[in-house]
Amino acid sequence: DGGITQSPKYLFRKEGQNVTLSCEQNLNHDAMYWYRQDPGQGLRLIYYSQIVNDFQKGDIAEGYSVSREKKESFPLTVTSAQKNPTAFYLCASSSTPQGMFSNQPQHFGDGTRLSIL
Amino acid sequence: DQQVKQNSPSLSVQEGRISILNCDYTNSMFDYFLWYKKYPAEGPTFLISISSIKDKNEDGRFTVFLNKSAKHLSLHIVPSQPGDSAVYFCAASAGRGETSGSRLTFGEGTQLTVNP
Numbered sequence: 070d071g072g073i074t075q076s077p078k079y080l081f082r083k084e085g086q087n088v089t090l091s092c093e094q095n096l097n098h099d100a101m102y103w104y105r106q107d108p109g110q111g112l113r114l115i116y117y118s119q120i121v122n123d124f125q126k127g128d129i130a131e132g133y134s135v136s137r138e139k140k141e142s143f144p145l146t147v148t149s150a151q152k153n154p155t156a157f158y159l160c161a162s163s164s165t166p167q168g169m170f171s172n173q174p175q176h177f178g179d180g181t182r183l184s185i186l
Numbered sequence: 187d188q189q190v191k192q193n194s195p196s197l198s199v200q201e202g203r204i205s206i207l208n209c210d211y212t213n214s215m216f217d218y219f220l221w222y223k224k225y226p227a228e229g230p231t232f233l234i235s236i237s238s239i240k241d242k243n244e245d246g247r248f249t250v251f252l253n254k255s256a257k258h259l260s261l262h263i264v265p266s267q268p269g270d271s272a273v274y275f276c277a278a279s280a281g282r283g284e285t286s287g288s289r290l291t292f293g294e295g296t297q298l299t300v301n302p
Contacts, residue, residue, distance in 0.1 A: 075229075102290075104292075109195070109294065110294055110295075111190070111192075111275060111293050111294045112230070112275065112277075112290075112292040114289060114290070114291075117289060127289070161229075174232040174235055176232065177222075177229030177231070178229050179227070179228050179229045180228070180229050182227075
């Protein structure tokens with residue numbers, strides 16, 4: 070089955086600790102995204118990547134870092150600089166035809182809930 | 187600056203009736219709009235989309251209407267079913283010709299409850 074897998078489903082972070090959230094997709098999608106959802110709010114874009122070895126900051130990138138070494142994988146690291154990391158993190162992917170209007174929906178994983186110990 | 191806004195945090199309807207979820211946007215560069223459905227502790231699931239060159243798109247029980255002059259879109263679900271109970275997010279992108287065109291801006295979501 071093609072899809073997006075996020076792990077772990079629940080994650081706890083100690084103060085001053087970096088943690089990495091995993092996101093893997095087997096949809097052969099070029100683009101991948103990380104969002105954060107807080108209670109009563111919509112999804113806010115943290116980072117996105119249109120192609121391997123390239124990524125751009127979203128609206129709330131401070132305190133986060135990403136890498137895109139493989140097409141299938143887009144891990145997100147929540148660093149100790151992120152002072153309010155407790156949230157539900159969602160990874161998504163989409164196909165983006167080169168040179169065309171990118172009119173493709175994003176497909177989401179089931180999320181990772183991060184909490185502070 | 188909330189560029190996509192869903193003003194109703196919740197909506198309750200009877201089974202079999204129509205559900206109408208609304209969404210307003212401020213960015214005139216948005217040209218692609220989507221609706222997602224989300225159950226608790228799961229990722230959003232894509233429902234239906236509409237390009238700015240259209241004013242209506244229909245898929246089974248789901249219809250999305252776009253009023254560009256009012257910068258308003260709505261999702262109609264007819265007939266509503268208890269399984270439709272979920273949070274519905276509208277989203278928009280401004281991507282014609284841009285490599286960053288897949289960036290989505292989401293509204294806050296509306297909790298729909300369909301009562302049997």
